[in-house]
Amino acid sequence: MRLTIFRQTLFAAVVSGLLCLFLRLPGFAAEASEEKGRQWAILVGIEKYEHANPLRYTINDVERLAGTLQQQGTFWKDHILKMVDTSPDDSGRRPTRANMIDKLPKWLAKPGPEDTVFVYFSGHGFRDKDGRLYLAPIDCDPANPAATGVAVTWLREQIAACKAKFKLLVIDACHAGSEKGDEATGVTAGELGEPFRDMAGVVTLASSTAEEKSQIWGAVKQSLFSYWLNQGLKGHADADGDGKVTIDELYSYVHRSVTNTAKLHFPKPQTPVRIVRSGTPGVPVVVRLRPQSLKQVLSDVAEQLAVDMQVRKLTKVGVLEFTTDTPLGEALGGDFGLLGRYCATELERQLISRGAGKFTVVNRRRLQSALKAQKFALKDLGAPDALVRLSKSAGGMTVVAVGTLRDRVGRVVTLQCELIRTQGDELAGAAGGTAMLNESEWAMLGRSVAAKPNDYRPEPPMEGRIATPISTQVIERLDERSRGAHPLLDPRFPFRVEILIDGEEREGVFRGNDLFVPLRKGEVYRIRVENRADHAAFMRLLVDGLNTLPEKVSTKGVTVVAVDKPSEYLPGQRVNLAEARAWRLDPRPPGKTGRVYEVPGFFAKTGIEGKYNEFVIVDAQDSLAARQQFTDQIGLITAAFYSTTGGSRRIGTGAGAEHEMTTNEYKETPVGNLLGVVHIRYVEPDAIPR
Numbered sequence: 086m087r088l089t090i091f092r093q094t095l096f097a098a099v100v101s102g103l104l105c106l107f108l109r110l111p112g113f114a115a116e117a118s119e120e121k122g123r124q125w126a127i128l129v130g131i132e133k134y135e136h137a138n139p140l141r142y143t144i145n146d147v148e149r150l151a152g153t154l155q156q157q158g159t160f161w162k163d164h165i166l167k168m169v170d171t172s173p174d175d176s177g178r179r180p181t182r183a184n185m186i187d188k189l190p191k192w193l194a195k196p197g198p199e200d201t202v203f204v205y206f207s208g209h210g211f212r213d214k215d216g217r218l219y220l221a222p223i224d225c226d227p228a229n230p231a232a233t234g235v236a237v238t239w240l241r242e243q244i245a246a247c248k249a250k251f252k253l254l255v256i257d258a259c260h261a262g263s264e265k266g267d268e269a270t271g272v273t274a275g276e277l278g279e280p281f282r283d284m285a286g287v288v289t290l291a292s293s294t295a296e297e298k299s300q301i302w303g304a305v306k307q308s309l310f311s312y313w314l315n316q317g318l319k320g321h322a323d324a325d326g327d328g329k330v331t332i333d334e335l336y337s338y339v340h341r342s343v344t345n346t347a348k349l350h351f352p353k354p355q356t357p358v359r360i361v362r363s364g365t366p367g368v369p370v371v372v373r374l375r376p377q378s379l380k381q382v383l384s385d386v387a388e389q390l391a392v393d394m395q396v397r398k399l400t401k402v403g404v405l406e407f408t409t410d411t412p413l414g415e416a417l418g419g420d421f422g423l424l425g426r427y428c429a430t431e432l433e434r435q436l437i438s439r440g441a442g443k444f445t446v447v448n449r450r451r452l453q454s455a456l457k458a459q460k461f462a463l464k465d466l467g468a469p470d471a472l473v474r475l476s477k478s479a480g481g482m483t484v485v486a487v488g489t490l491r492d493r494v495g496r497v498v499t500l501q502c503e504l505i506r507t508q509g510d511e512l513a514g515a516a517g518g519t520a521m522l523n524e525s526e527w528a529m530l531g532r533s534v535a536a537k538p539n540d541y542r543p544e545p546p547m548e549g550r551i552a553t554p555i556s557t558q559v560i561e562r563l564d565e566r567s568r569g570a571h572p573l574l575d576p577r578f579p580f581r582v583e584i585l586i587d588g589e590e591r592e593g594v595f596r597g598n599d600l601f602v603p604l605r606k607g608e609v610y611r612i613r614v615e616n617r618a619d620h621a622a623f624m625r626l627l628v629d630g631l632n633t634l635p636e637k638v639s640t641k642g643v644t645v646v647a648v649d650k651p652s653e654y655l656p657g658q659r660v661n662l663a664e665a666r667a668w669r670l671d672p673r674p675p676g677k678t679g680r681v682y683e684v685p686g687f688f689a690k691t692g693i694e695g696k697y698n699e700f701v702i703v704d705a706q707d708s709l710a711a712r713q714q715f716t717d718q719i720g721l722i723t724a725a726f727y728s729t730t731g732g733s734r735r736i737g738t739g740a741g742a743e744h745e746m747t748t749n750e751y752k753e754t755p756v757g758n759l760l761g762v763v764h765i766r767y768v769e770p771d772a773i774p775r
Contacts, residue, residue, distance in 0.1 A: 122199035122250070124372070126154055126165045127192050131180050131208035133170050136226045136233075141301055143207040144169045146257065146311035150205060150318070157319045157518070158372040160203075166192050170223060180208075182222040185235050189243055196249035203371065204244065207257040207311060210272040218277055227271075237280050245284060251369040253332065254281055257292040257310050259299055274299055274310075278360045288332050288369070289360040290314070290339070300351050305392075310357060313342040320374045320382075320518040321389050326491045326499040328376075328519045331368045332359075338515075346396050376497050376521035380661070383428060386502050386516040387435030390486060393504055393514025394444045399483045402440075402504070403447035403455075404433040407488035408463060421490045421498075422531025422764070423630040423662075423721060428488055428500065430659040436486070447479050455479040469509060476507035484513050496522045496560040525625070525663035527560050528725045528762040532567035533598055535578045535761040559759075571600050572761055579618035580670075582724050582763045585611040585683070593765065596774050600763075603770035608702045611686075612722065616670040617679035620729070623667040623756045626684055627723040628700065631657045634666040634688050656689040656698065662725055667756060670726075685744065696745055702767075722765040728757030 130147035132140045147169050154160040166188060172178035177188060196202050209221035211230040219225070219234030226233045244252055258274040275295035281287055292299040292310035302309045314335075316322075322330045322338035336359045347355040377385070394402060407425035437446045455461070455478035465471035466487060476482045488502040501517035540562045546552040572578040574595060583590045584602050591610070593602035604610065612633075616622060626633045635654035673679045686697040 122201060123164060123196070124154075124158070124160045124201050124203070125192065125196050125249070126151070126160055126203040126205070127168075127189065128165065128203075128205045129168045129180050129185070129208065130206075131170060131221070131223045133223070134209065134221070135224050136228075137209050137221060140208065142306050142308060143257075144171060145306050146207050146308055146315075147205070149307065149315050150311070153315050153318050154203070154372065157375055157377065159375050160372075180223050182224055182233055182235060185220075185222050186239075189240070190246075193243050193247040196247060198248050198250055200249045201251045201253070201369070201371075202244075202247055202249040203253045203255070205255040205257075207308065210256075210258045210274070210277045212272050212276075218272060218280065220277065237277060241280055241284070244281070244287060250286060252284075252287045253369075253371055254278070254287060254289045255291075255314065256289065257299055257308055257314075259293070273297065275358050278358065282360045283362050285362060287362070290336060291358040291360060292343075293355050294358055297353065297355055300347065300353065300355050302346075309346060309351070309355060310339070310343055313339045313346070316342070316389055316392075318372050319385060319389075321386075321516045323374065323499070323501070323517050323519075324515075326489070326501050326517060328374045328492070328497070328499055329370045330372045330374065331370050333368050335371050349396060349398070374519045376519045379428075379520040379522060379526055380431065382500055382518035382520040383431045384435055385518055386488075386500065387432055387439055389516035390432075390502065390504055390514055391436060391439040391443070393516075394440070394484070397513050399444060399504070399506075399513060401445050401447060401480070401482050402436060402484050402486055403452045403479055403482045404429050404436065404449075404486045405452075405488075407490050407500075409490050421493075421529075423529040423627065423723065424526065425488075425490055426630045427529060427659060427661055428490070431661070432486065432488065432502065447482050452479050452482075455482075466505060472505070472507040482507055495564060496527060496557055498522060522560070523556060523663050524559060524563070524759040525725060526661065527563065528759060529630075529662050529723070531721065531723075531764050532563075533571050533573075533600070533762060533764045534563050534567040535572040535575065536563065536759055541758055563759075567598055569598065571595050571598055571763075573600060573763060578761065579616065580622070580624075580724070580726050580761060580763065581613075581615040581617065581679070582722075582765060583613045584722070584765065584767065585613050594773050599774075600765050601773045602765055602767045603773060604702045604767045605769065606702050606704060610700050610702070612684045612700070612724075613681060614670065614684065614724065615679040615681045617673055620672050622670045622760060623727040623729060624670055625662055625665040625667045625723075625725045625727070627660070627662065627665065628687070629721060630659050630723075631687065632660050632665045633684050633686070634668070635690065636660055636666060654690070657687045662723070667727070669729075694745065699744060720767045722767065723762065724765075725762040726760040728760055730757040 128147045128150055130143035132143050147167055151165050151167055154165060155162055166178070168178045168180040168185065168188065170179065177184050193202065206220055209225065211219050211221055211225070211227050211234055213219065213231045217231065218237040219230040220237065220240065221230070221234050224233060244254065256274045256277050258277055259271055273295050274291035274293050275297070278289040278291035279295070281289045292308065300309045302312055305312050317335045317338040318330060320330065322334045324334050324337070336357070340357050343355055343357050347353070407428045409421050409425065433446055433449065440446055455475055458478050459471065459475050461471065461475055472485070484504045484506050486502055486504055488500060490498055490500060492499045497519060499517065499519050502515070503512055504514035506513050540559050541555065543552070543555045543558060573582065584604070585591070586608055591602050591604065593600045612626065614624060635656045636658035637654055668682070668684070670682060671680055686699040688695060688697040690696045
């Protein structure tokens with residue numbers, strides 16, 4: 086029977102849009118977090134002073150901070166006060182002295198005793214003839230700060246009166262590289278922050294010490310300090326991966342990043358300062374991270390790692406498989422199925438795009454060869470000698486990117502990635518974030534399950550609570566059901582998946598939610614799928630994480646193997662299951678048990694002159710999806726089914742002999758709900774768990 090292929094791009098955009106809609110609901114964070122209290126922010130940035138020297142990029146600093154707090158954090162838009170030059174005159178938010186003295190007390194009075202407040206100021210600071218300190222509003226006259234400035238003692242009183250349990254004050258003042266530090270009476274951030282030292286419940290972060298000036302980073306169009314502050318708040322400072330950025334994590338990240346960047350790229354040192362009352366207990370949370378789409382998190386991580394590469398003048402990076410935190414320590418793959426390999430592939434792709442003309446990414450096959458030659462294992466990441474040997478074998482690799490998946494709760498998972506120098510085993514950079522999986526990404530975790538119609542019916546929210554997004558409810562139900570038996574044991578499951586050798590089914594062994602099928606090196610197999618339903622369905626079929634259909638691949642800056650039309654479709658590509666091209670399965674014919682299809686290999690071309698390379702069992706290190714000594718997940722077939730609306734891994738699948746086969750193609754339409762997912766783990770006969 087001819088197979089039909091689905092060319093799909095719209096579905097990914099639809100899912101992404103709906104996901105973004107859910108993530109931006111004002112109450113979502115409160116529903117997802119057990120923590121009490123709301124978060125408030127007051128952000129003041131001034132550039133074009135009326136009577137003092139102008140500044141650069143302070144408005145950028147405020148706008149980017151506001152975006153991060155709202156999008157990556159859990160700050161509601163109407164809980165953020167922005168006061169910048171460009172605010173309308175009639176809004177009361179232009180940072181004049183009158184507006185600041187009017188607005189700040191009113192906003193600081195809003196938080197309750199369970200809330201937190203983030204106060205940020207970027208601008209000039211002055212001292213009067215008696216030594217008193219002032220923040221400079223846009224209309225401040227440096228010759229008379231007492232009459233035209235905002236007294237630091239006054240701000241101290243307003244913050245002290247605020248009922249919030251935790252108050253973070255951030256001061257970025259006296260910028261070198263602009264005219265900011267040229268005023269004779271100008272004062273530094275460290276000096277402006279010192280009066281807040283003895284306040285209970287208050288932590289102050291100053292952009293520099295009393296002896297230093299804050300510096301402008303023209304390349305990113307922000308101040309050096311505020312750039313790294315913003316990156317830390319995005320989640321890159323979340324060192325323990327718990328979905329929160331504490332004051333300790335934020336200060337450690339900002340201090341390390343600012344001092345290192347200043348040392349390598351600026352004429353003078355800059356050292357951020359934390360000012361806190363001695364003996365203050367606890368480690369307050371600055372921001373609770375709002376989960377982003379998986380692709381967005383990987384993009385943010387790649388963006389940050391690319392900056393780290395450039396800051397430290399690193400020239401070549403290799404991306405290793407994402408590891409997994411387990412109760413017994415780190416492992417490869419673990420409970421994350423194909424997801425770790427997809428994350429590594431997507432991160433590599435993003436780094437290639439961002440590194441053009443700045444740094445290079447080691448070719449995946451060359452890195453795999455180096456890993457194999459060195460028999461490189463997870464434990465070798467902490468071994469300097471092993472890293473040096475790996476670097477030489479991979480052509481002078483200066484750093485490796487190692488990602489970790491951890492702390493999955495339902496559809497939410499934390500990602501972290503570190504850059505480790507191959508010379509000296511030192512940390513060269515870190516990035517991370519919290520991702521929210523869609524149903525297809527959840528299906529990549531390796532769990533098999535049959536969905537039910539009721540799974541997509543939302544439960545009404547409990548009284549006084551915000552409704553849980555339907556995608557969250559669906560995954561919670563699938564998670565629970567996947568703890569049971571494999572769906573192929575249920576005769577009512579409408580999709581049957583089998584592995585054929587010489588036209589005969591190879592029987593498997595069920596162990597809990599897993600199905601193990603014994604295969605031997607050299608065997609050529611096909612995947613037979615039967616649709617017993619009265620309706621059509623789409624199927625995305627991956628082998629070792631590689632799509633059985635060719636995928637469109639961007640070739641910008643990358644060398645690809647030529648096929649019929651170079652730079653269009655390539656076979657055996659690792660994909661996000663949510664974005665993979667799909668097969669269409671027609672309904673069973675009248676009077677028949679089902680409609681049967683066979684997928685014989687990785688397709689390089691579809692249509693009338695379709696071509697494929699047969700599935701053949703090879704040593705793991707020779708498979709298309711090989712991770713060499715650094716892999717543990719080869720041997721996984723994933724068949725995910727959608728509506729048409731809306732153990733041991735010593736073997737793997739290689740691309741065998743090429744054959745021709747006609748396959749029908751049909752017009753793009755979006756796939757619908759996930760109907761079920763089947764995973765088959767194929768292993769050598771003696772490797773089946775007992």
